[in-house]
Amino acid sequence: MNLIKILRGGQITMPKKVRDIFNIKEGDVFELLLEKDGILLKPKKIIDKESVLSRKGEILVANALDEFNRGETVGSFSDINDALNALKNAEV
Numbered sequence: 001m002n003l004i005k006i007l008r009g010g011q012i013t014m015p016k017k018v019r020d021i022f023n024i025k026e027g028d029v030f031e032l033l034l035e036k037d038g039i040l041l042k043p044k045k046i047i048d049k050e051s052v053l054s055r056k057g058e059i060l061v062a063n064a065l066d067e068f069n070r071g072e073t074v075g076s077f078s079d080i081n082d083a084l085n086a087l088k089n090a091e092v
Contacts (some may be wrong), residue, residue: 060090 002015016025022043033040053061078081 061088 002018004012004014018024024043029044029046030041031044033042044055077086
């Protein structure tokens with residue numbers, strides 16, 4: 001049985017064997033989910049948004065923010081798919 005001890009401030013200590021199996025390192029982030037029979041800790045990766053966008057995507061976002069800050073509207077969309085299609089077809 002793997003036990004976890006609750007420390008000061010609600011910190012937990014996870015057994016080394018479990019950390020090794022799941023390659024859990026100091027500083028890793030988890031989502032805490034409340035389940036019917038207990039708590040589930042689900043590993044999560046934090047991604048820097050700047051590392052995700054392509055150069056074209058960065059330019060599109062910067063242009064949209066500039067237009068927004070100037071009070072200009074880019075258009076209206078009926079749903080998210082309509083907005084994504086407009087982004088895909090946008091000229092940079």
